[in-house]
Amino acid sequence: MKILLKKNLGREDLRGLPGALARVLPGCKVSRVPGGLCVSSVSPSRAGNALPLVENLPGVAAVSLTDAELCPLACARGPKVFSKPLDFTSRGKVFIAGPCAVEDEESYLASALALKAAGAHALRAAIFKPRSSPYAFQGIGWAGLKIIAKAKKLTGLPLATEATDTRQVERLAGVCDVLQIGARNMRNYELLKEAAAAGRVVLLKRGMRATLREWLLSAEYLLKHGARKLILCERGDSVNAPGQPLLNLELMAAAKKITGLPVLADPSHASKDRLVAAALALKALKAGADGLLMEASLDPLSALVDGRQTVTIETFRAIAGEQCKPRT
Ligand code: PEP
Ligand code: MN
Numbered sequence: 001m002k003i004l005l006k007k008n009l010g011r012e013d014l015r016g017l018p019g020a021l022a023r024v025l026p027g028c029k030v031s032r033v034p035g036g037l038c039v040s041s042v043s044p045s046r047a048g049n050a051l052p053l054v055e056n057l058p059g060v061a062a063v064s065l066t067d068a069e070l071c072p073l074a075c076a077r078g079p080k081v082f083s084k085p086l087d088f089t090s091r092g093k094v095f096i097a098g099p100c101a102v103e104d105e106e107s108y109l110a111s112a113l114a115l116k117a118a119g120a121h122a123l124r125a126a127i128f129k130p131r132s133s134p135y136a137f138q139g140i141g142w143a144g145l146k147i148i149a150k151a152k153k154l155t156g157l158p159l160a161t162e163a164t165d166t167r168q169v170e171r172l173a174g175v176c177d178v179l180q181i182g183a184r185n186m187r188n189y190e191l192l193k194e195a196a197a198a199g200r201v202v203l204l205k206r207g208m209r210a211t212l213r214e215w216l217l218s219a220e221y222l223l224k225h226g227a228r229k230l231i232l233c234e235r236g237d238s239v240n241a242p243g244q245p246l247l248n249l250e251l252m253a254a255a256k257k258i259t260g261l262p263v264l265a266d267p268s269h270a271s272k273d274r275l276v277a278a279a280l281a282l283k284a285l286k287a288g289a290d291g292l293l294m295e296a297s298l299d300p301l302s303a304l305v306d307g308r309q310t311v312t313i314e315t316f317r318a319i320a321g322e323q324c325k326p327r328t
Pocket of ligand 1: 100126130162182183205235269
């Protein structure tokens with residue numbers, strides 16, 4: 001913890017500060033650094049609880065914590081990749097593909113089989129859709145559970161399904177292999193806790209316009225509450241202003257470097273356009289993404305949601321095929 005001191009600090013304040021710090025953080029070590037103090041030997045929960053008190057001590061201008069102090073589990077060094085149910089240990093890229101949402105059994109199973117043949121390693125299997133408009137298609141709900149279970153049996157592929165509510169987690173975890181936390185729910189801390197404890201892989205999307213630190217903190221929630229296998233996914237900020245990058249590839253690379261976690265890119269929701277999505281997918285893979293979460297189906301033109309950004313099976317096959325060559 002770094003404490004920035006106020007300028008022109010009176011002697012009294014300066015003299016009283018170590019004692020005041022020892023009262024709010026018993027056992028901490030305090031040393032002088034340029035412009036302030038460095039406080040060490042404090043656990044993350046003690047630091048978190050004491051922070052508002054430290055900020056109010058006389059003479060303190062600001063208090064800051066490093067990523068490693070705030071998110072010790074997410075930032076811990078050491079291997080965090082895994083081989084089941086998705087293989088992030090080999091040198092190949094990992095592709096989770098499927099329509100935005102499951103709409104009906106026939107079309108979903110047909111797309112699932114075609115995607116497997118085209119190189120998918122797991123299926124997007126969304127039955128609940130968090131839509132910005134309450135009038136838009138919300139997903140087929142629990143009626144879709146038996147459809148995705150059938151797709152899993154038919155293809156042998158693991159399922160990645162978004163949980164939009166804590167009450168869905170347990171039942172989804174009975175069938176699905178990866179629980180997806182969508183961008184809108186990155187900051188839904190009760191959902192993070194529930195998903196973390198479900199014993200499944202959790203895929204955490206970066207919230208729209210969320211900072212690296214906010215993303216890391218959400219990952220920390222998952223790790224602290226029991227998630228053993230975690231995947232991050234960069235999906236852009238949905239700004240789409242001219243000149244604005246669609247995916248934040250720098251932030252994606254930084255998250256991968258700091259956490260050591262596998263990181264996917266979602267070029268579909270980032271671009272909202274299937275032609276752009278295909279090019280963006282390759283760009284993200286080149287920039288170090290460990291794979292893609294991509295909307296792809298047999299019939300994007302009749303999709304009830306996000307058809308415009310859903311690529312055809314042929315395009316998906318070309319992207320996956322391009323990446324079959326080992327990473328350099
Ligand atoms: C999705 O992947 O189905 C989705 C809703 O994406 P996001 O949460 O990134 O908007
Ligand atoms: Mn979608």
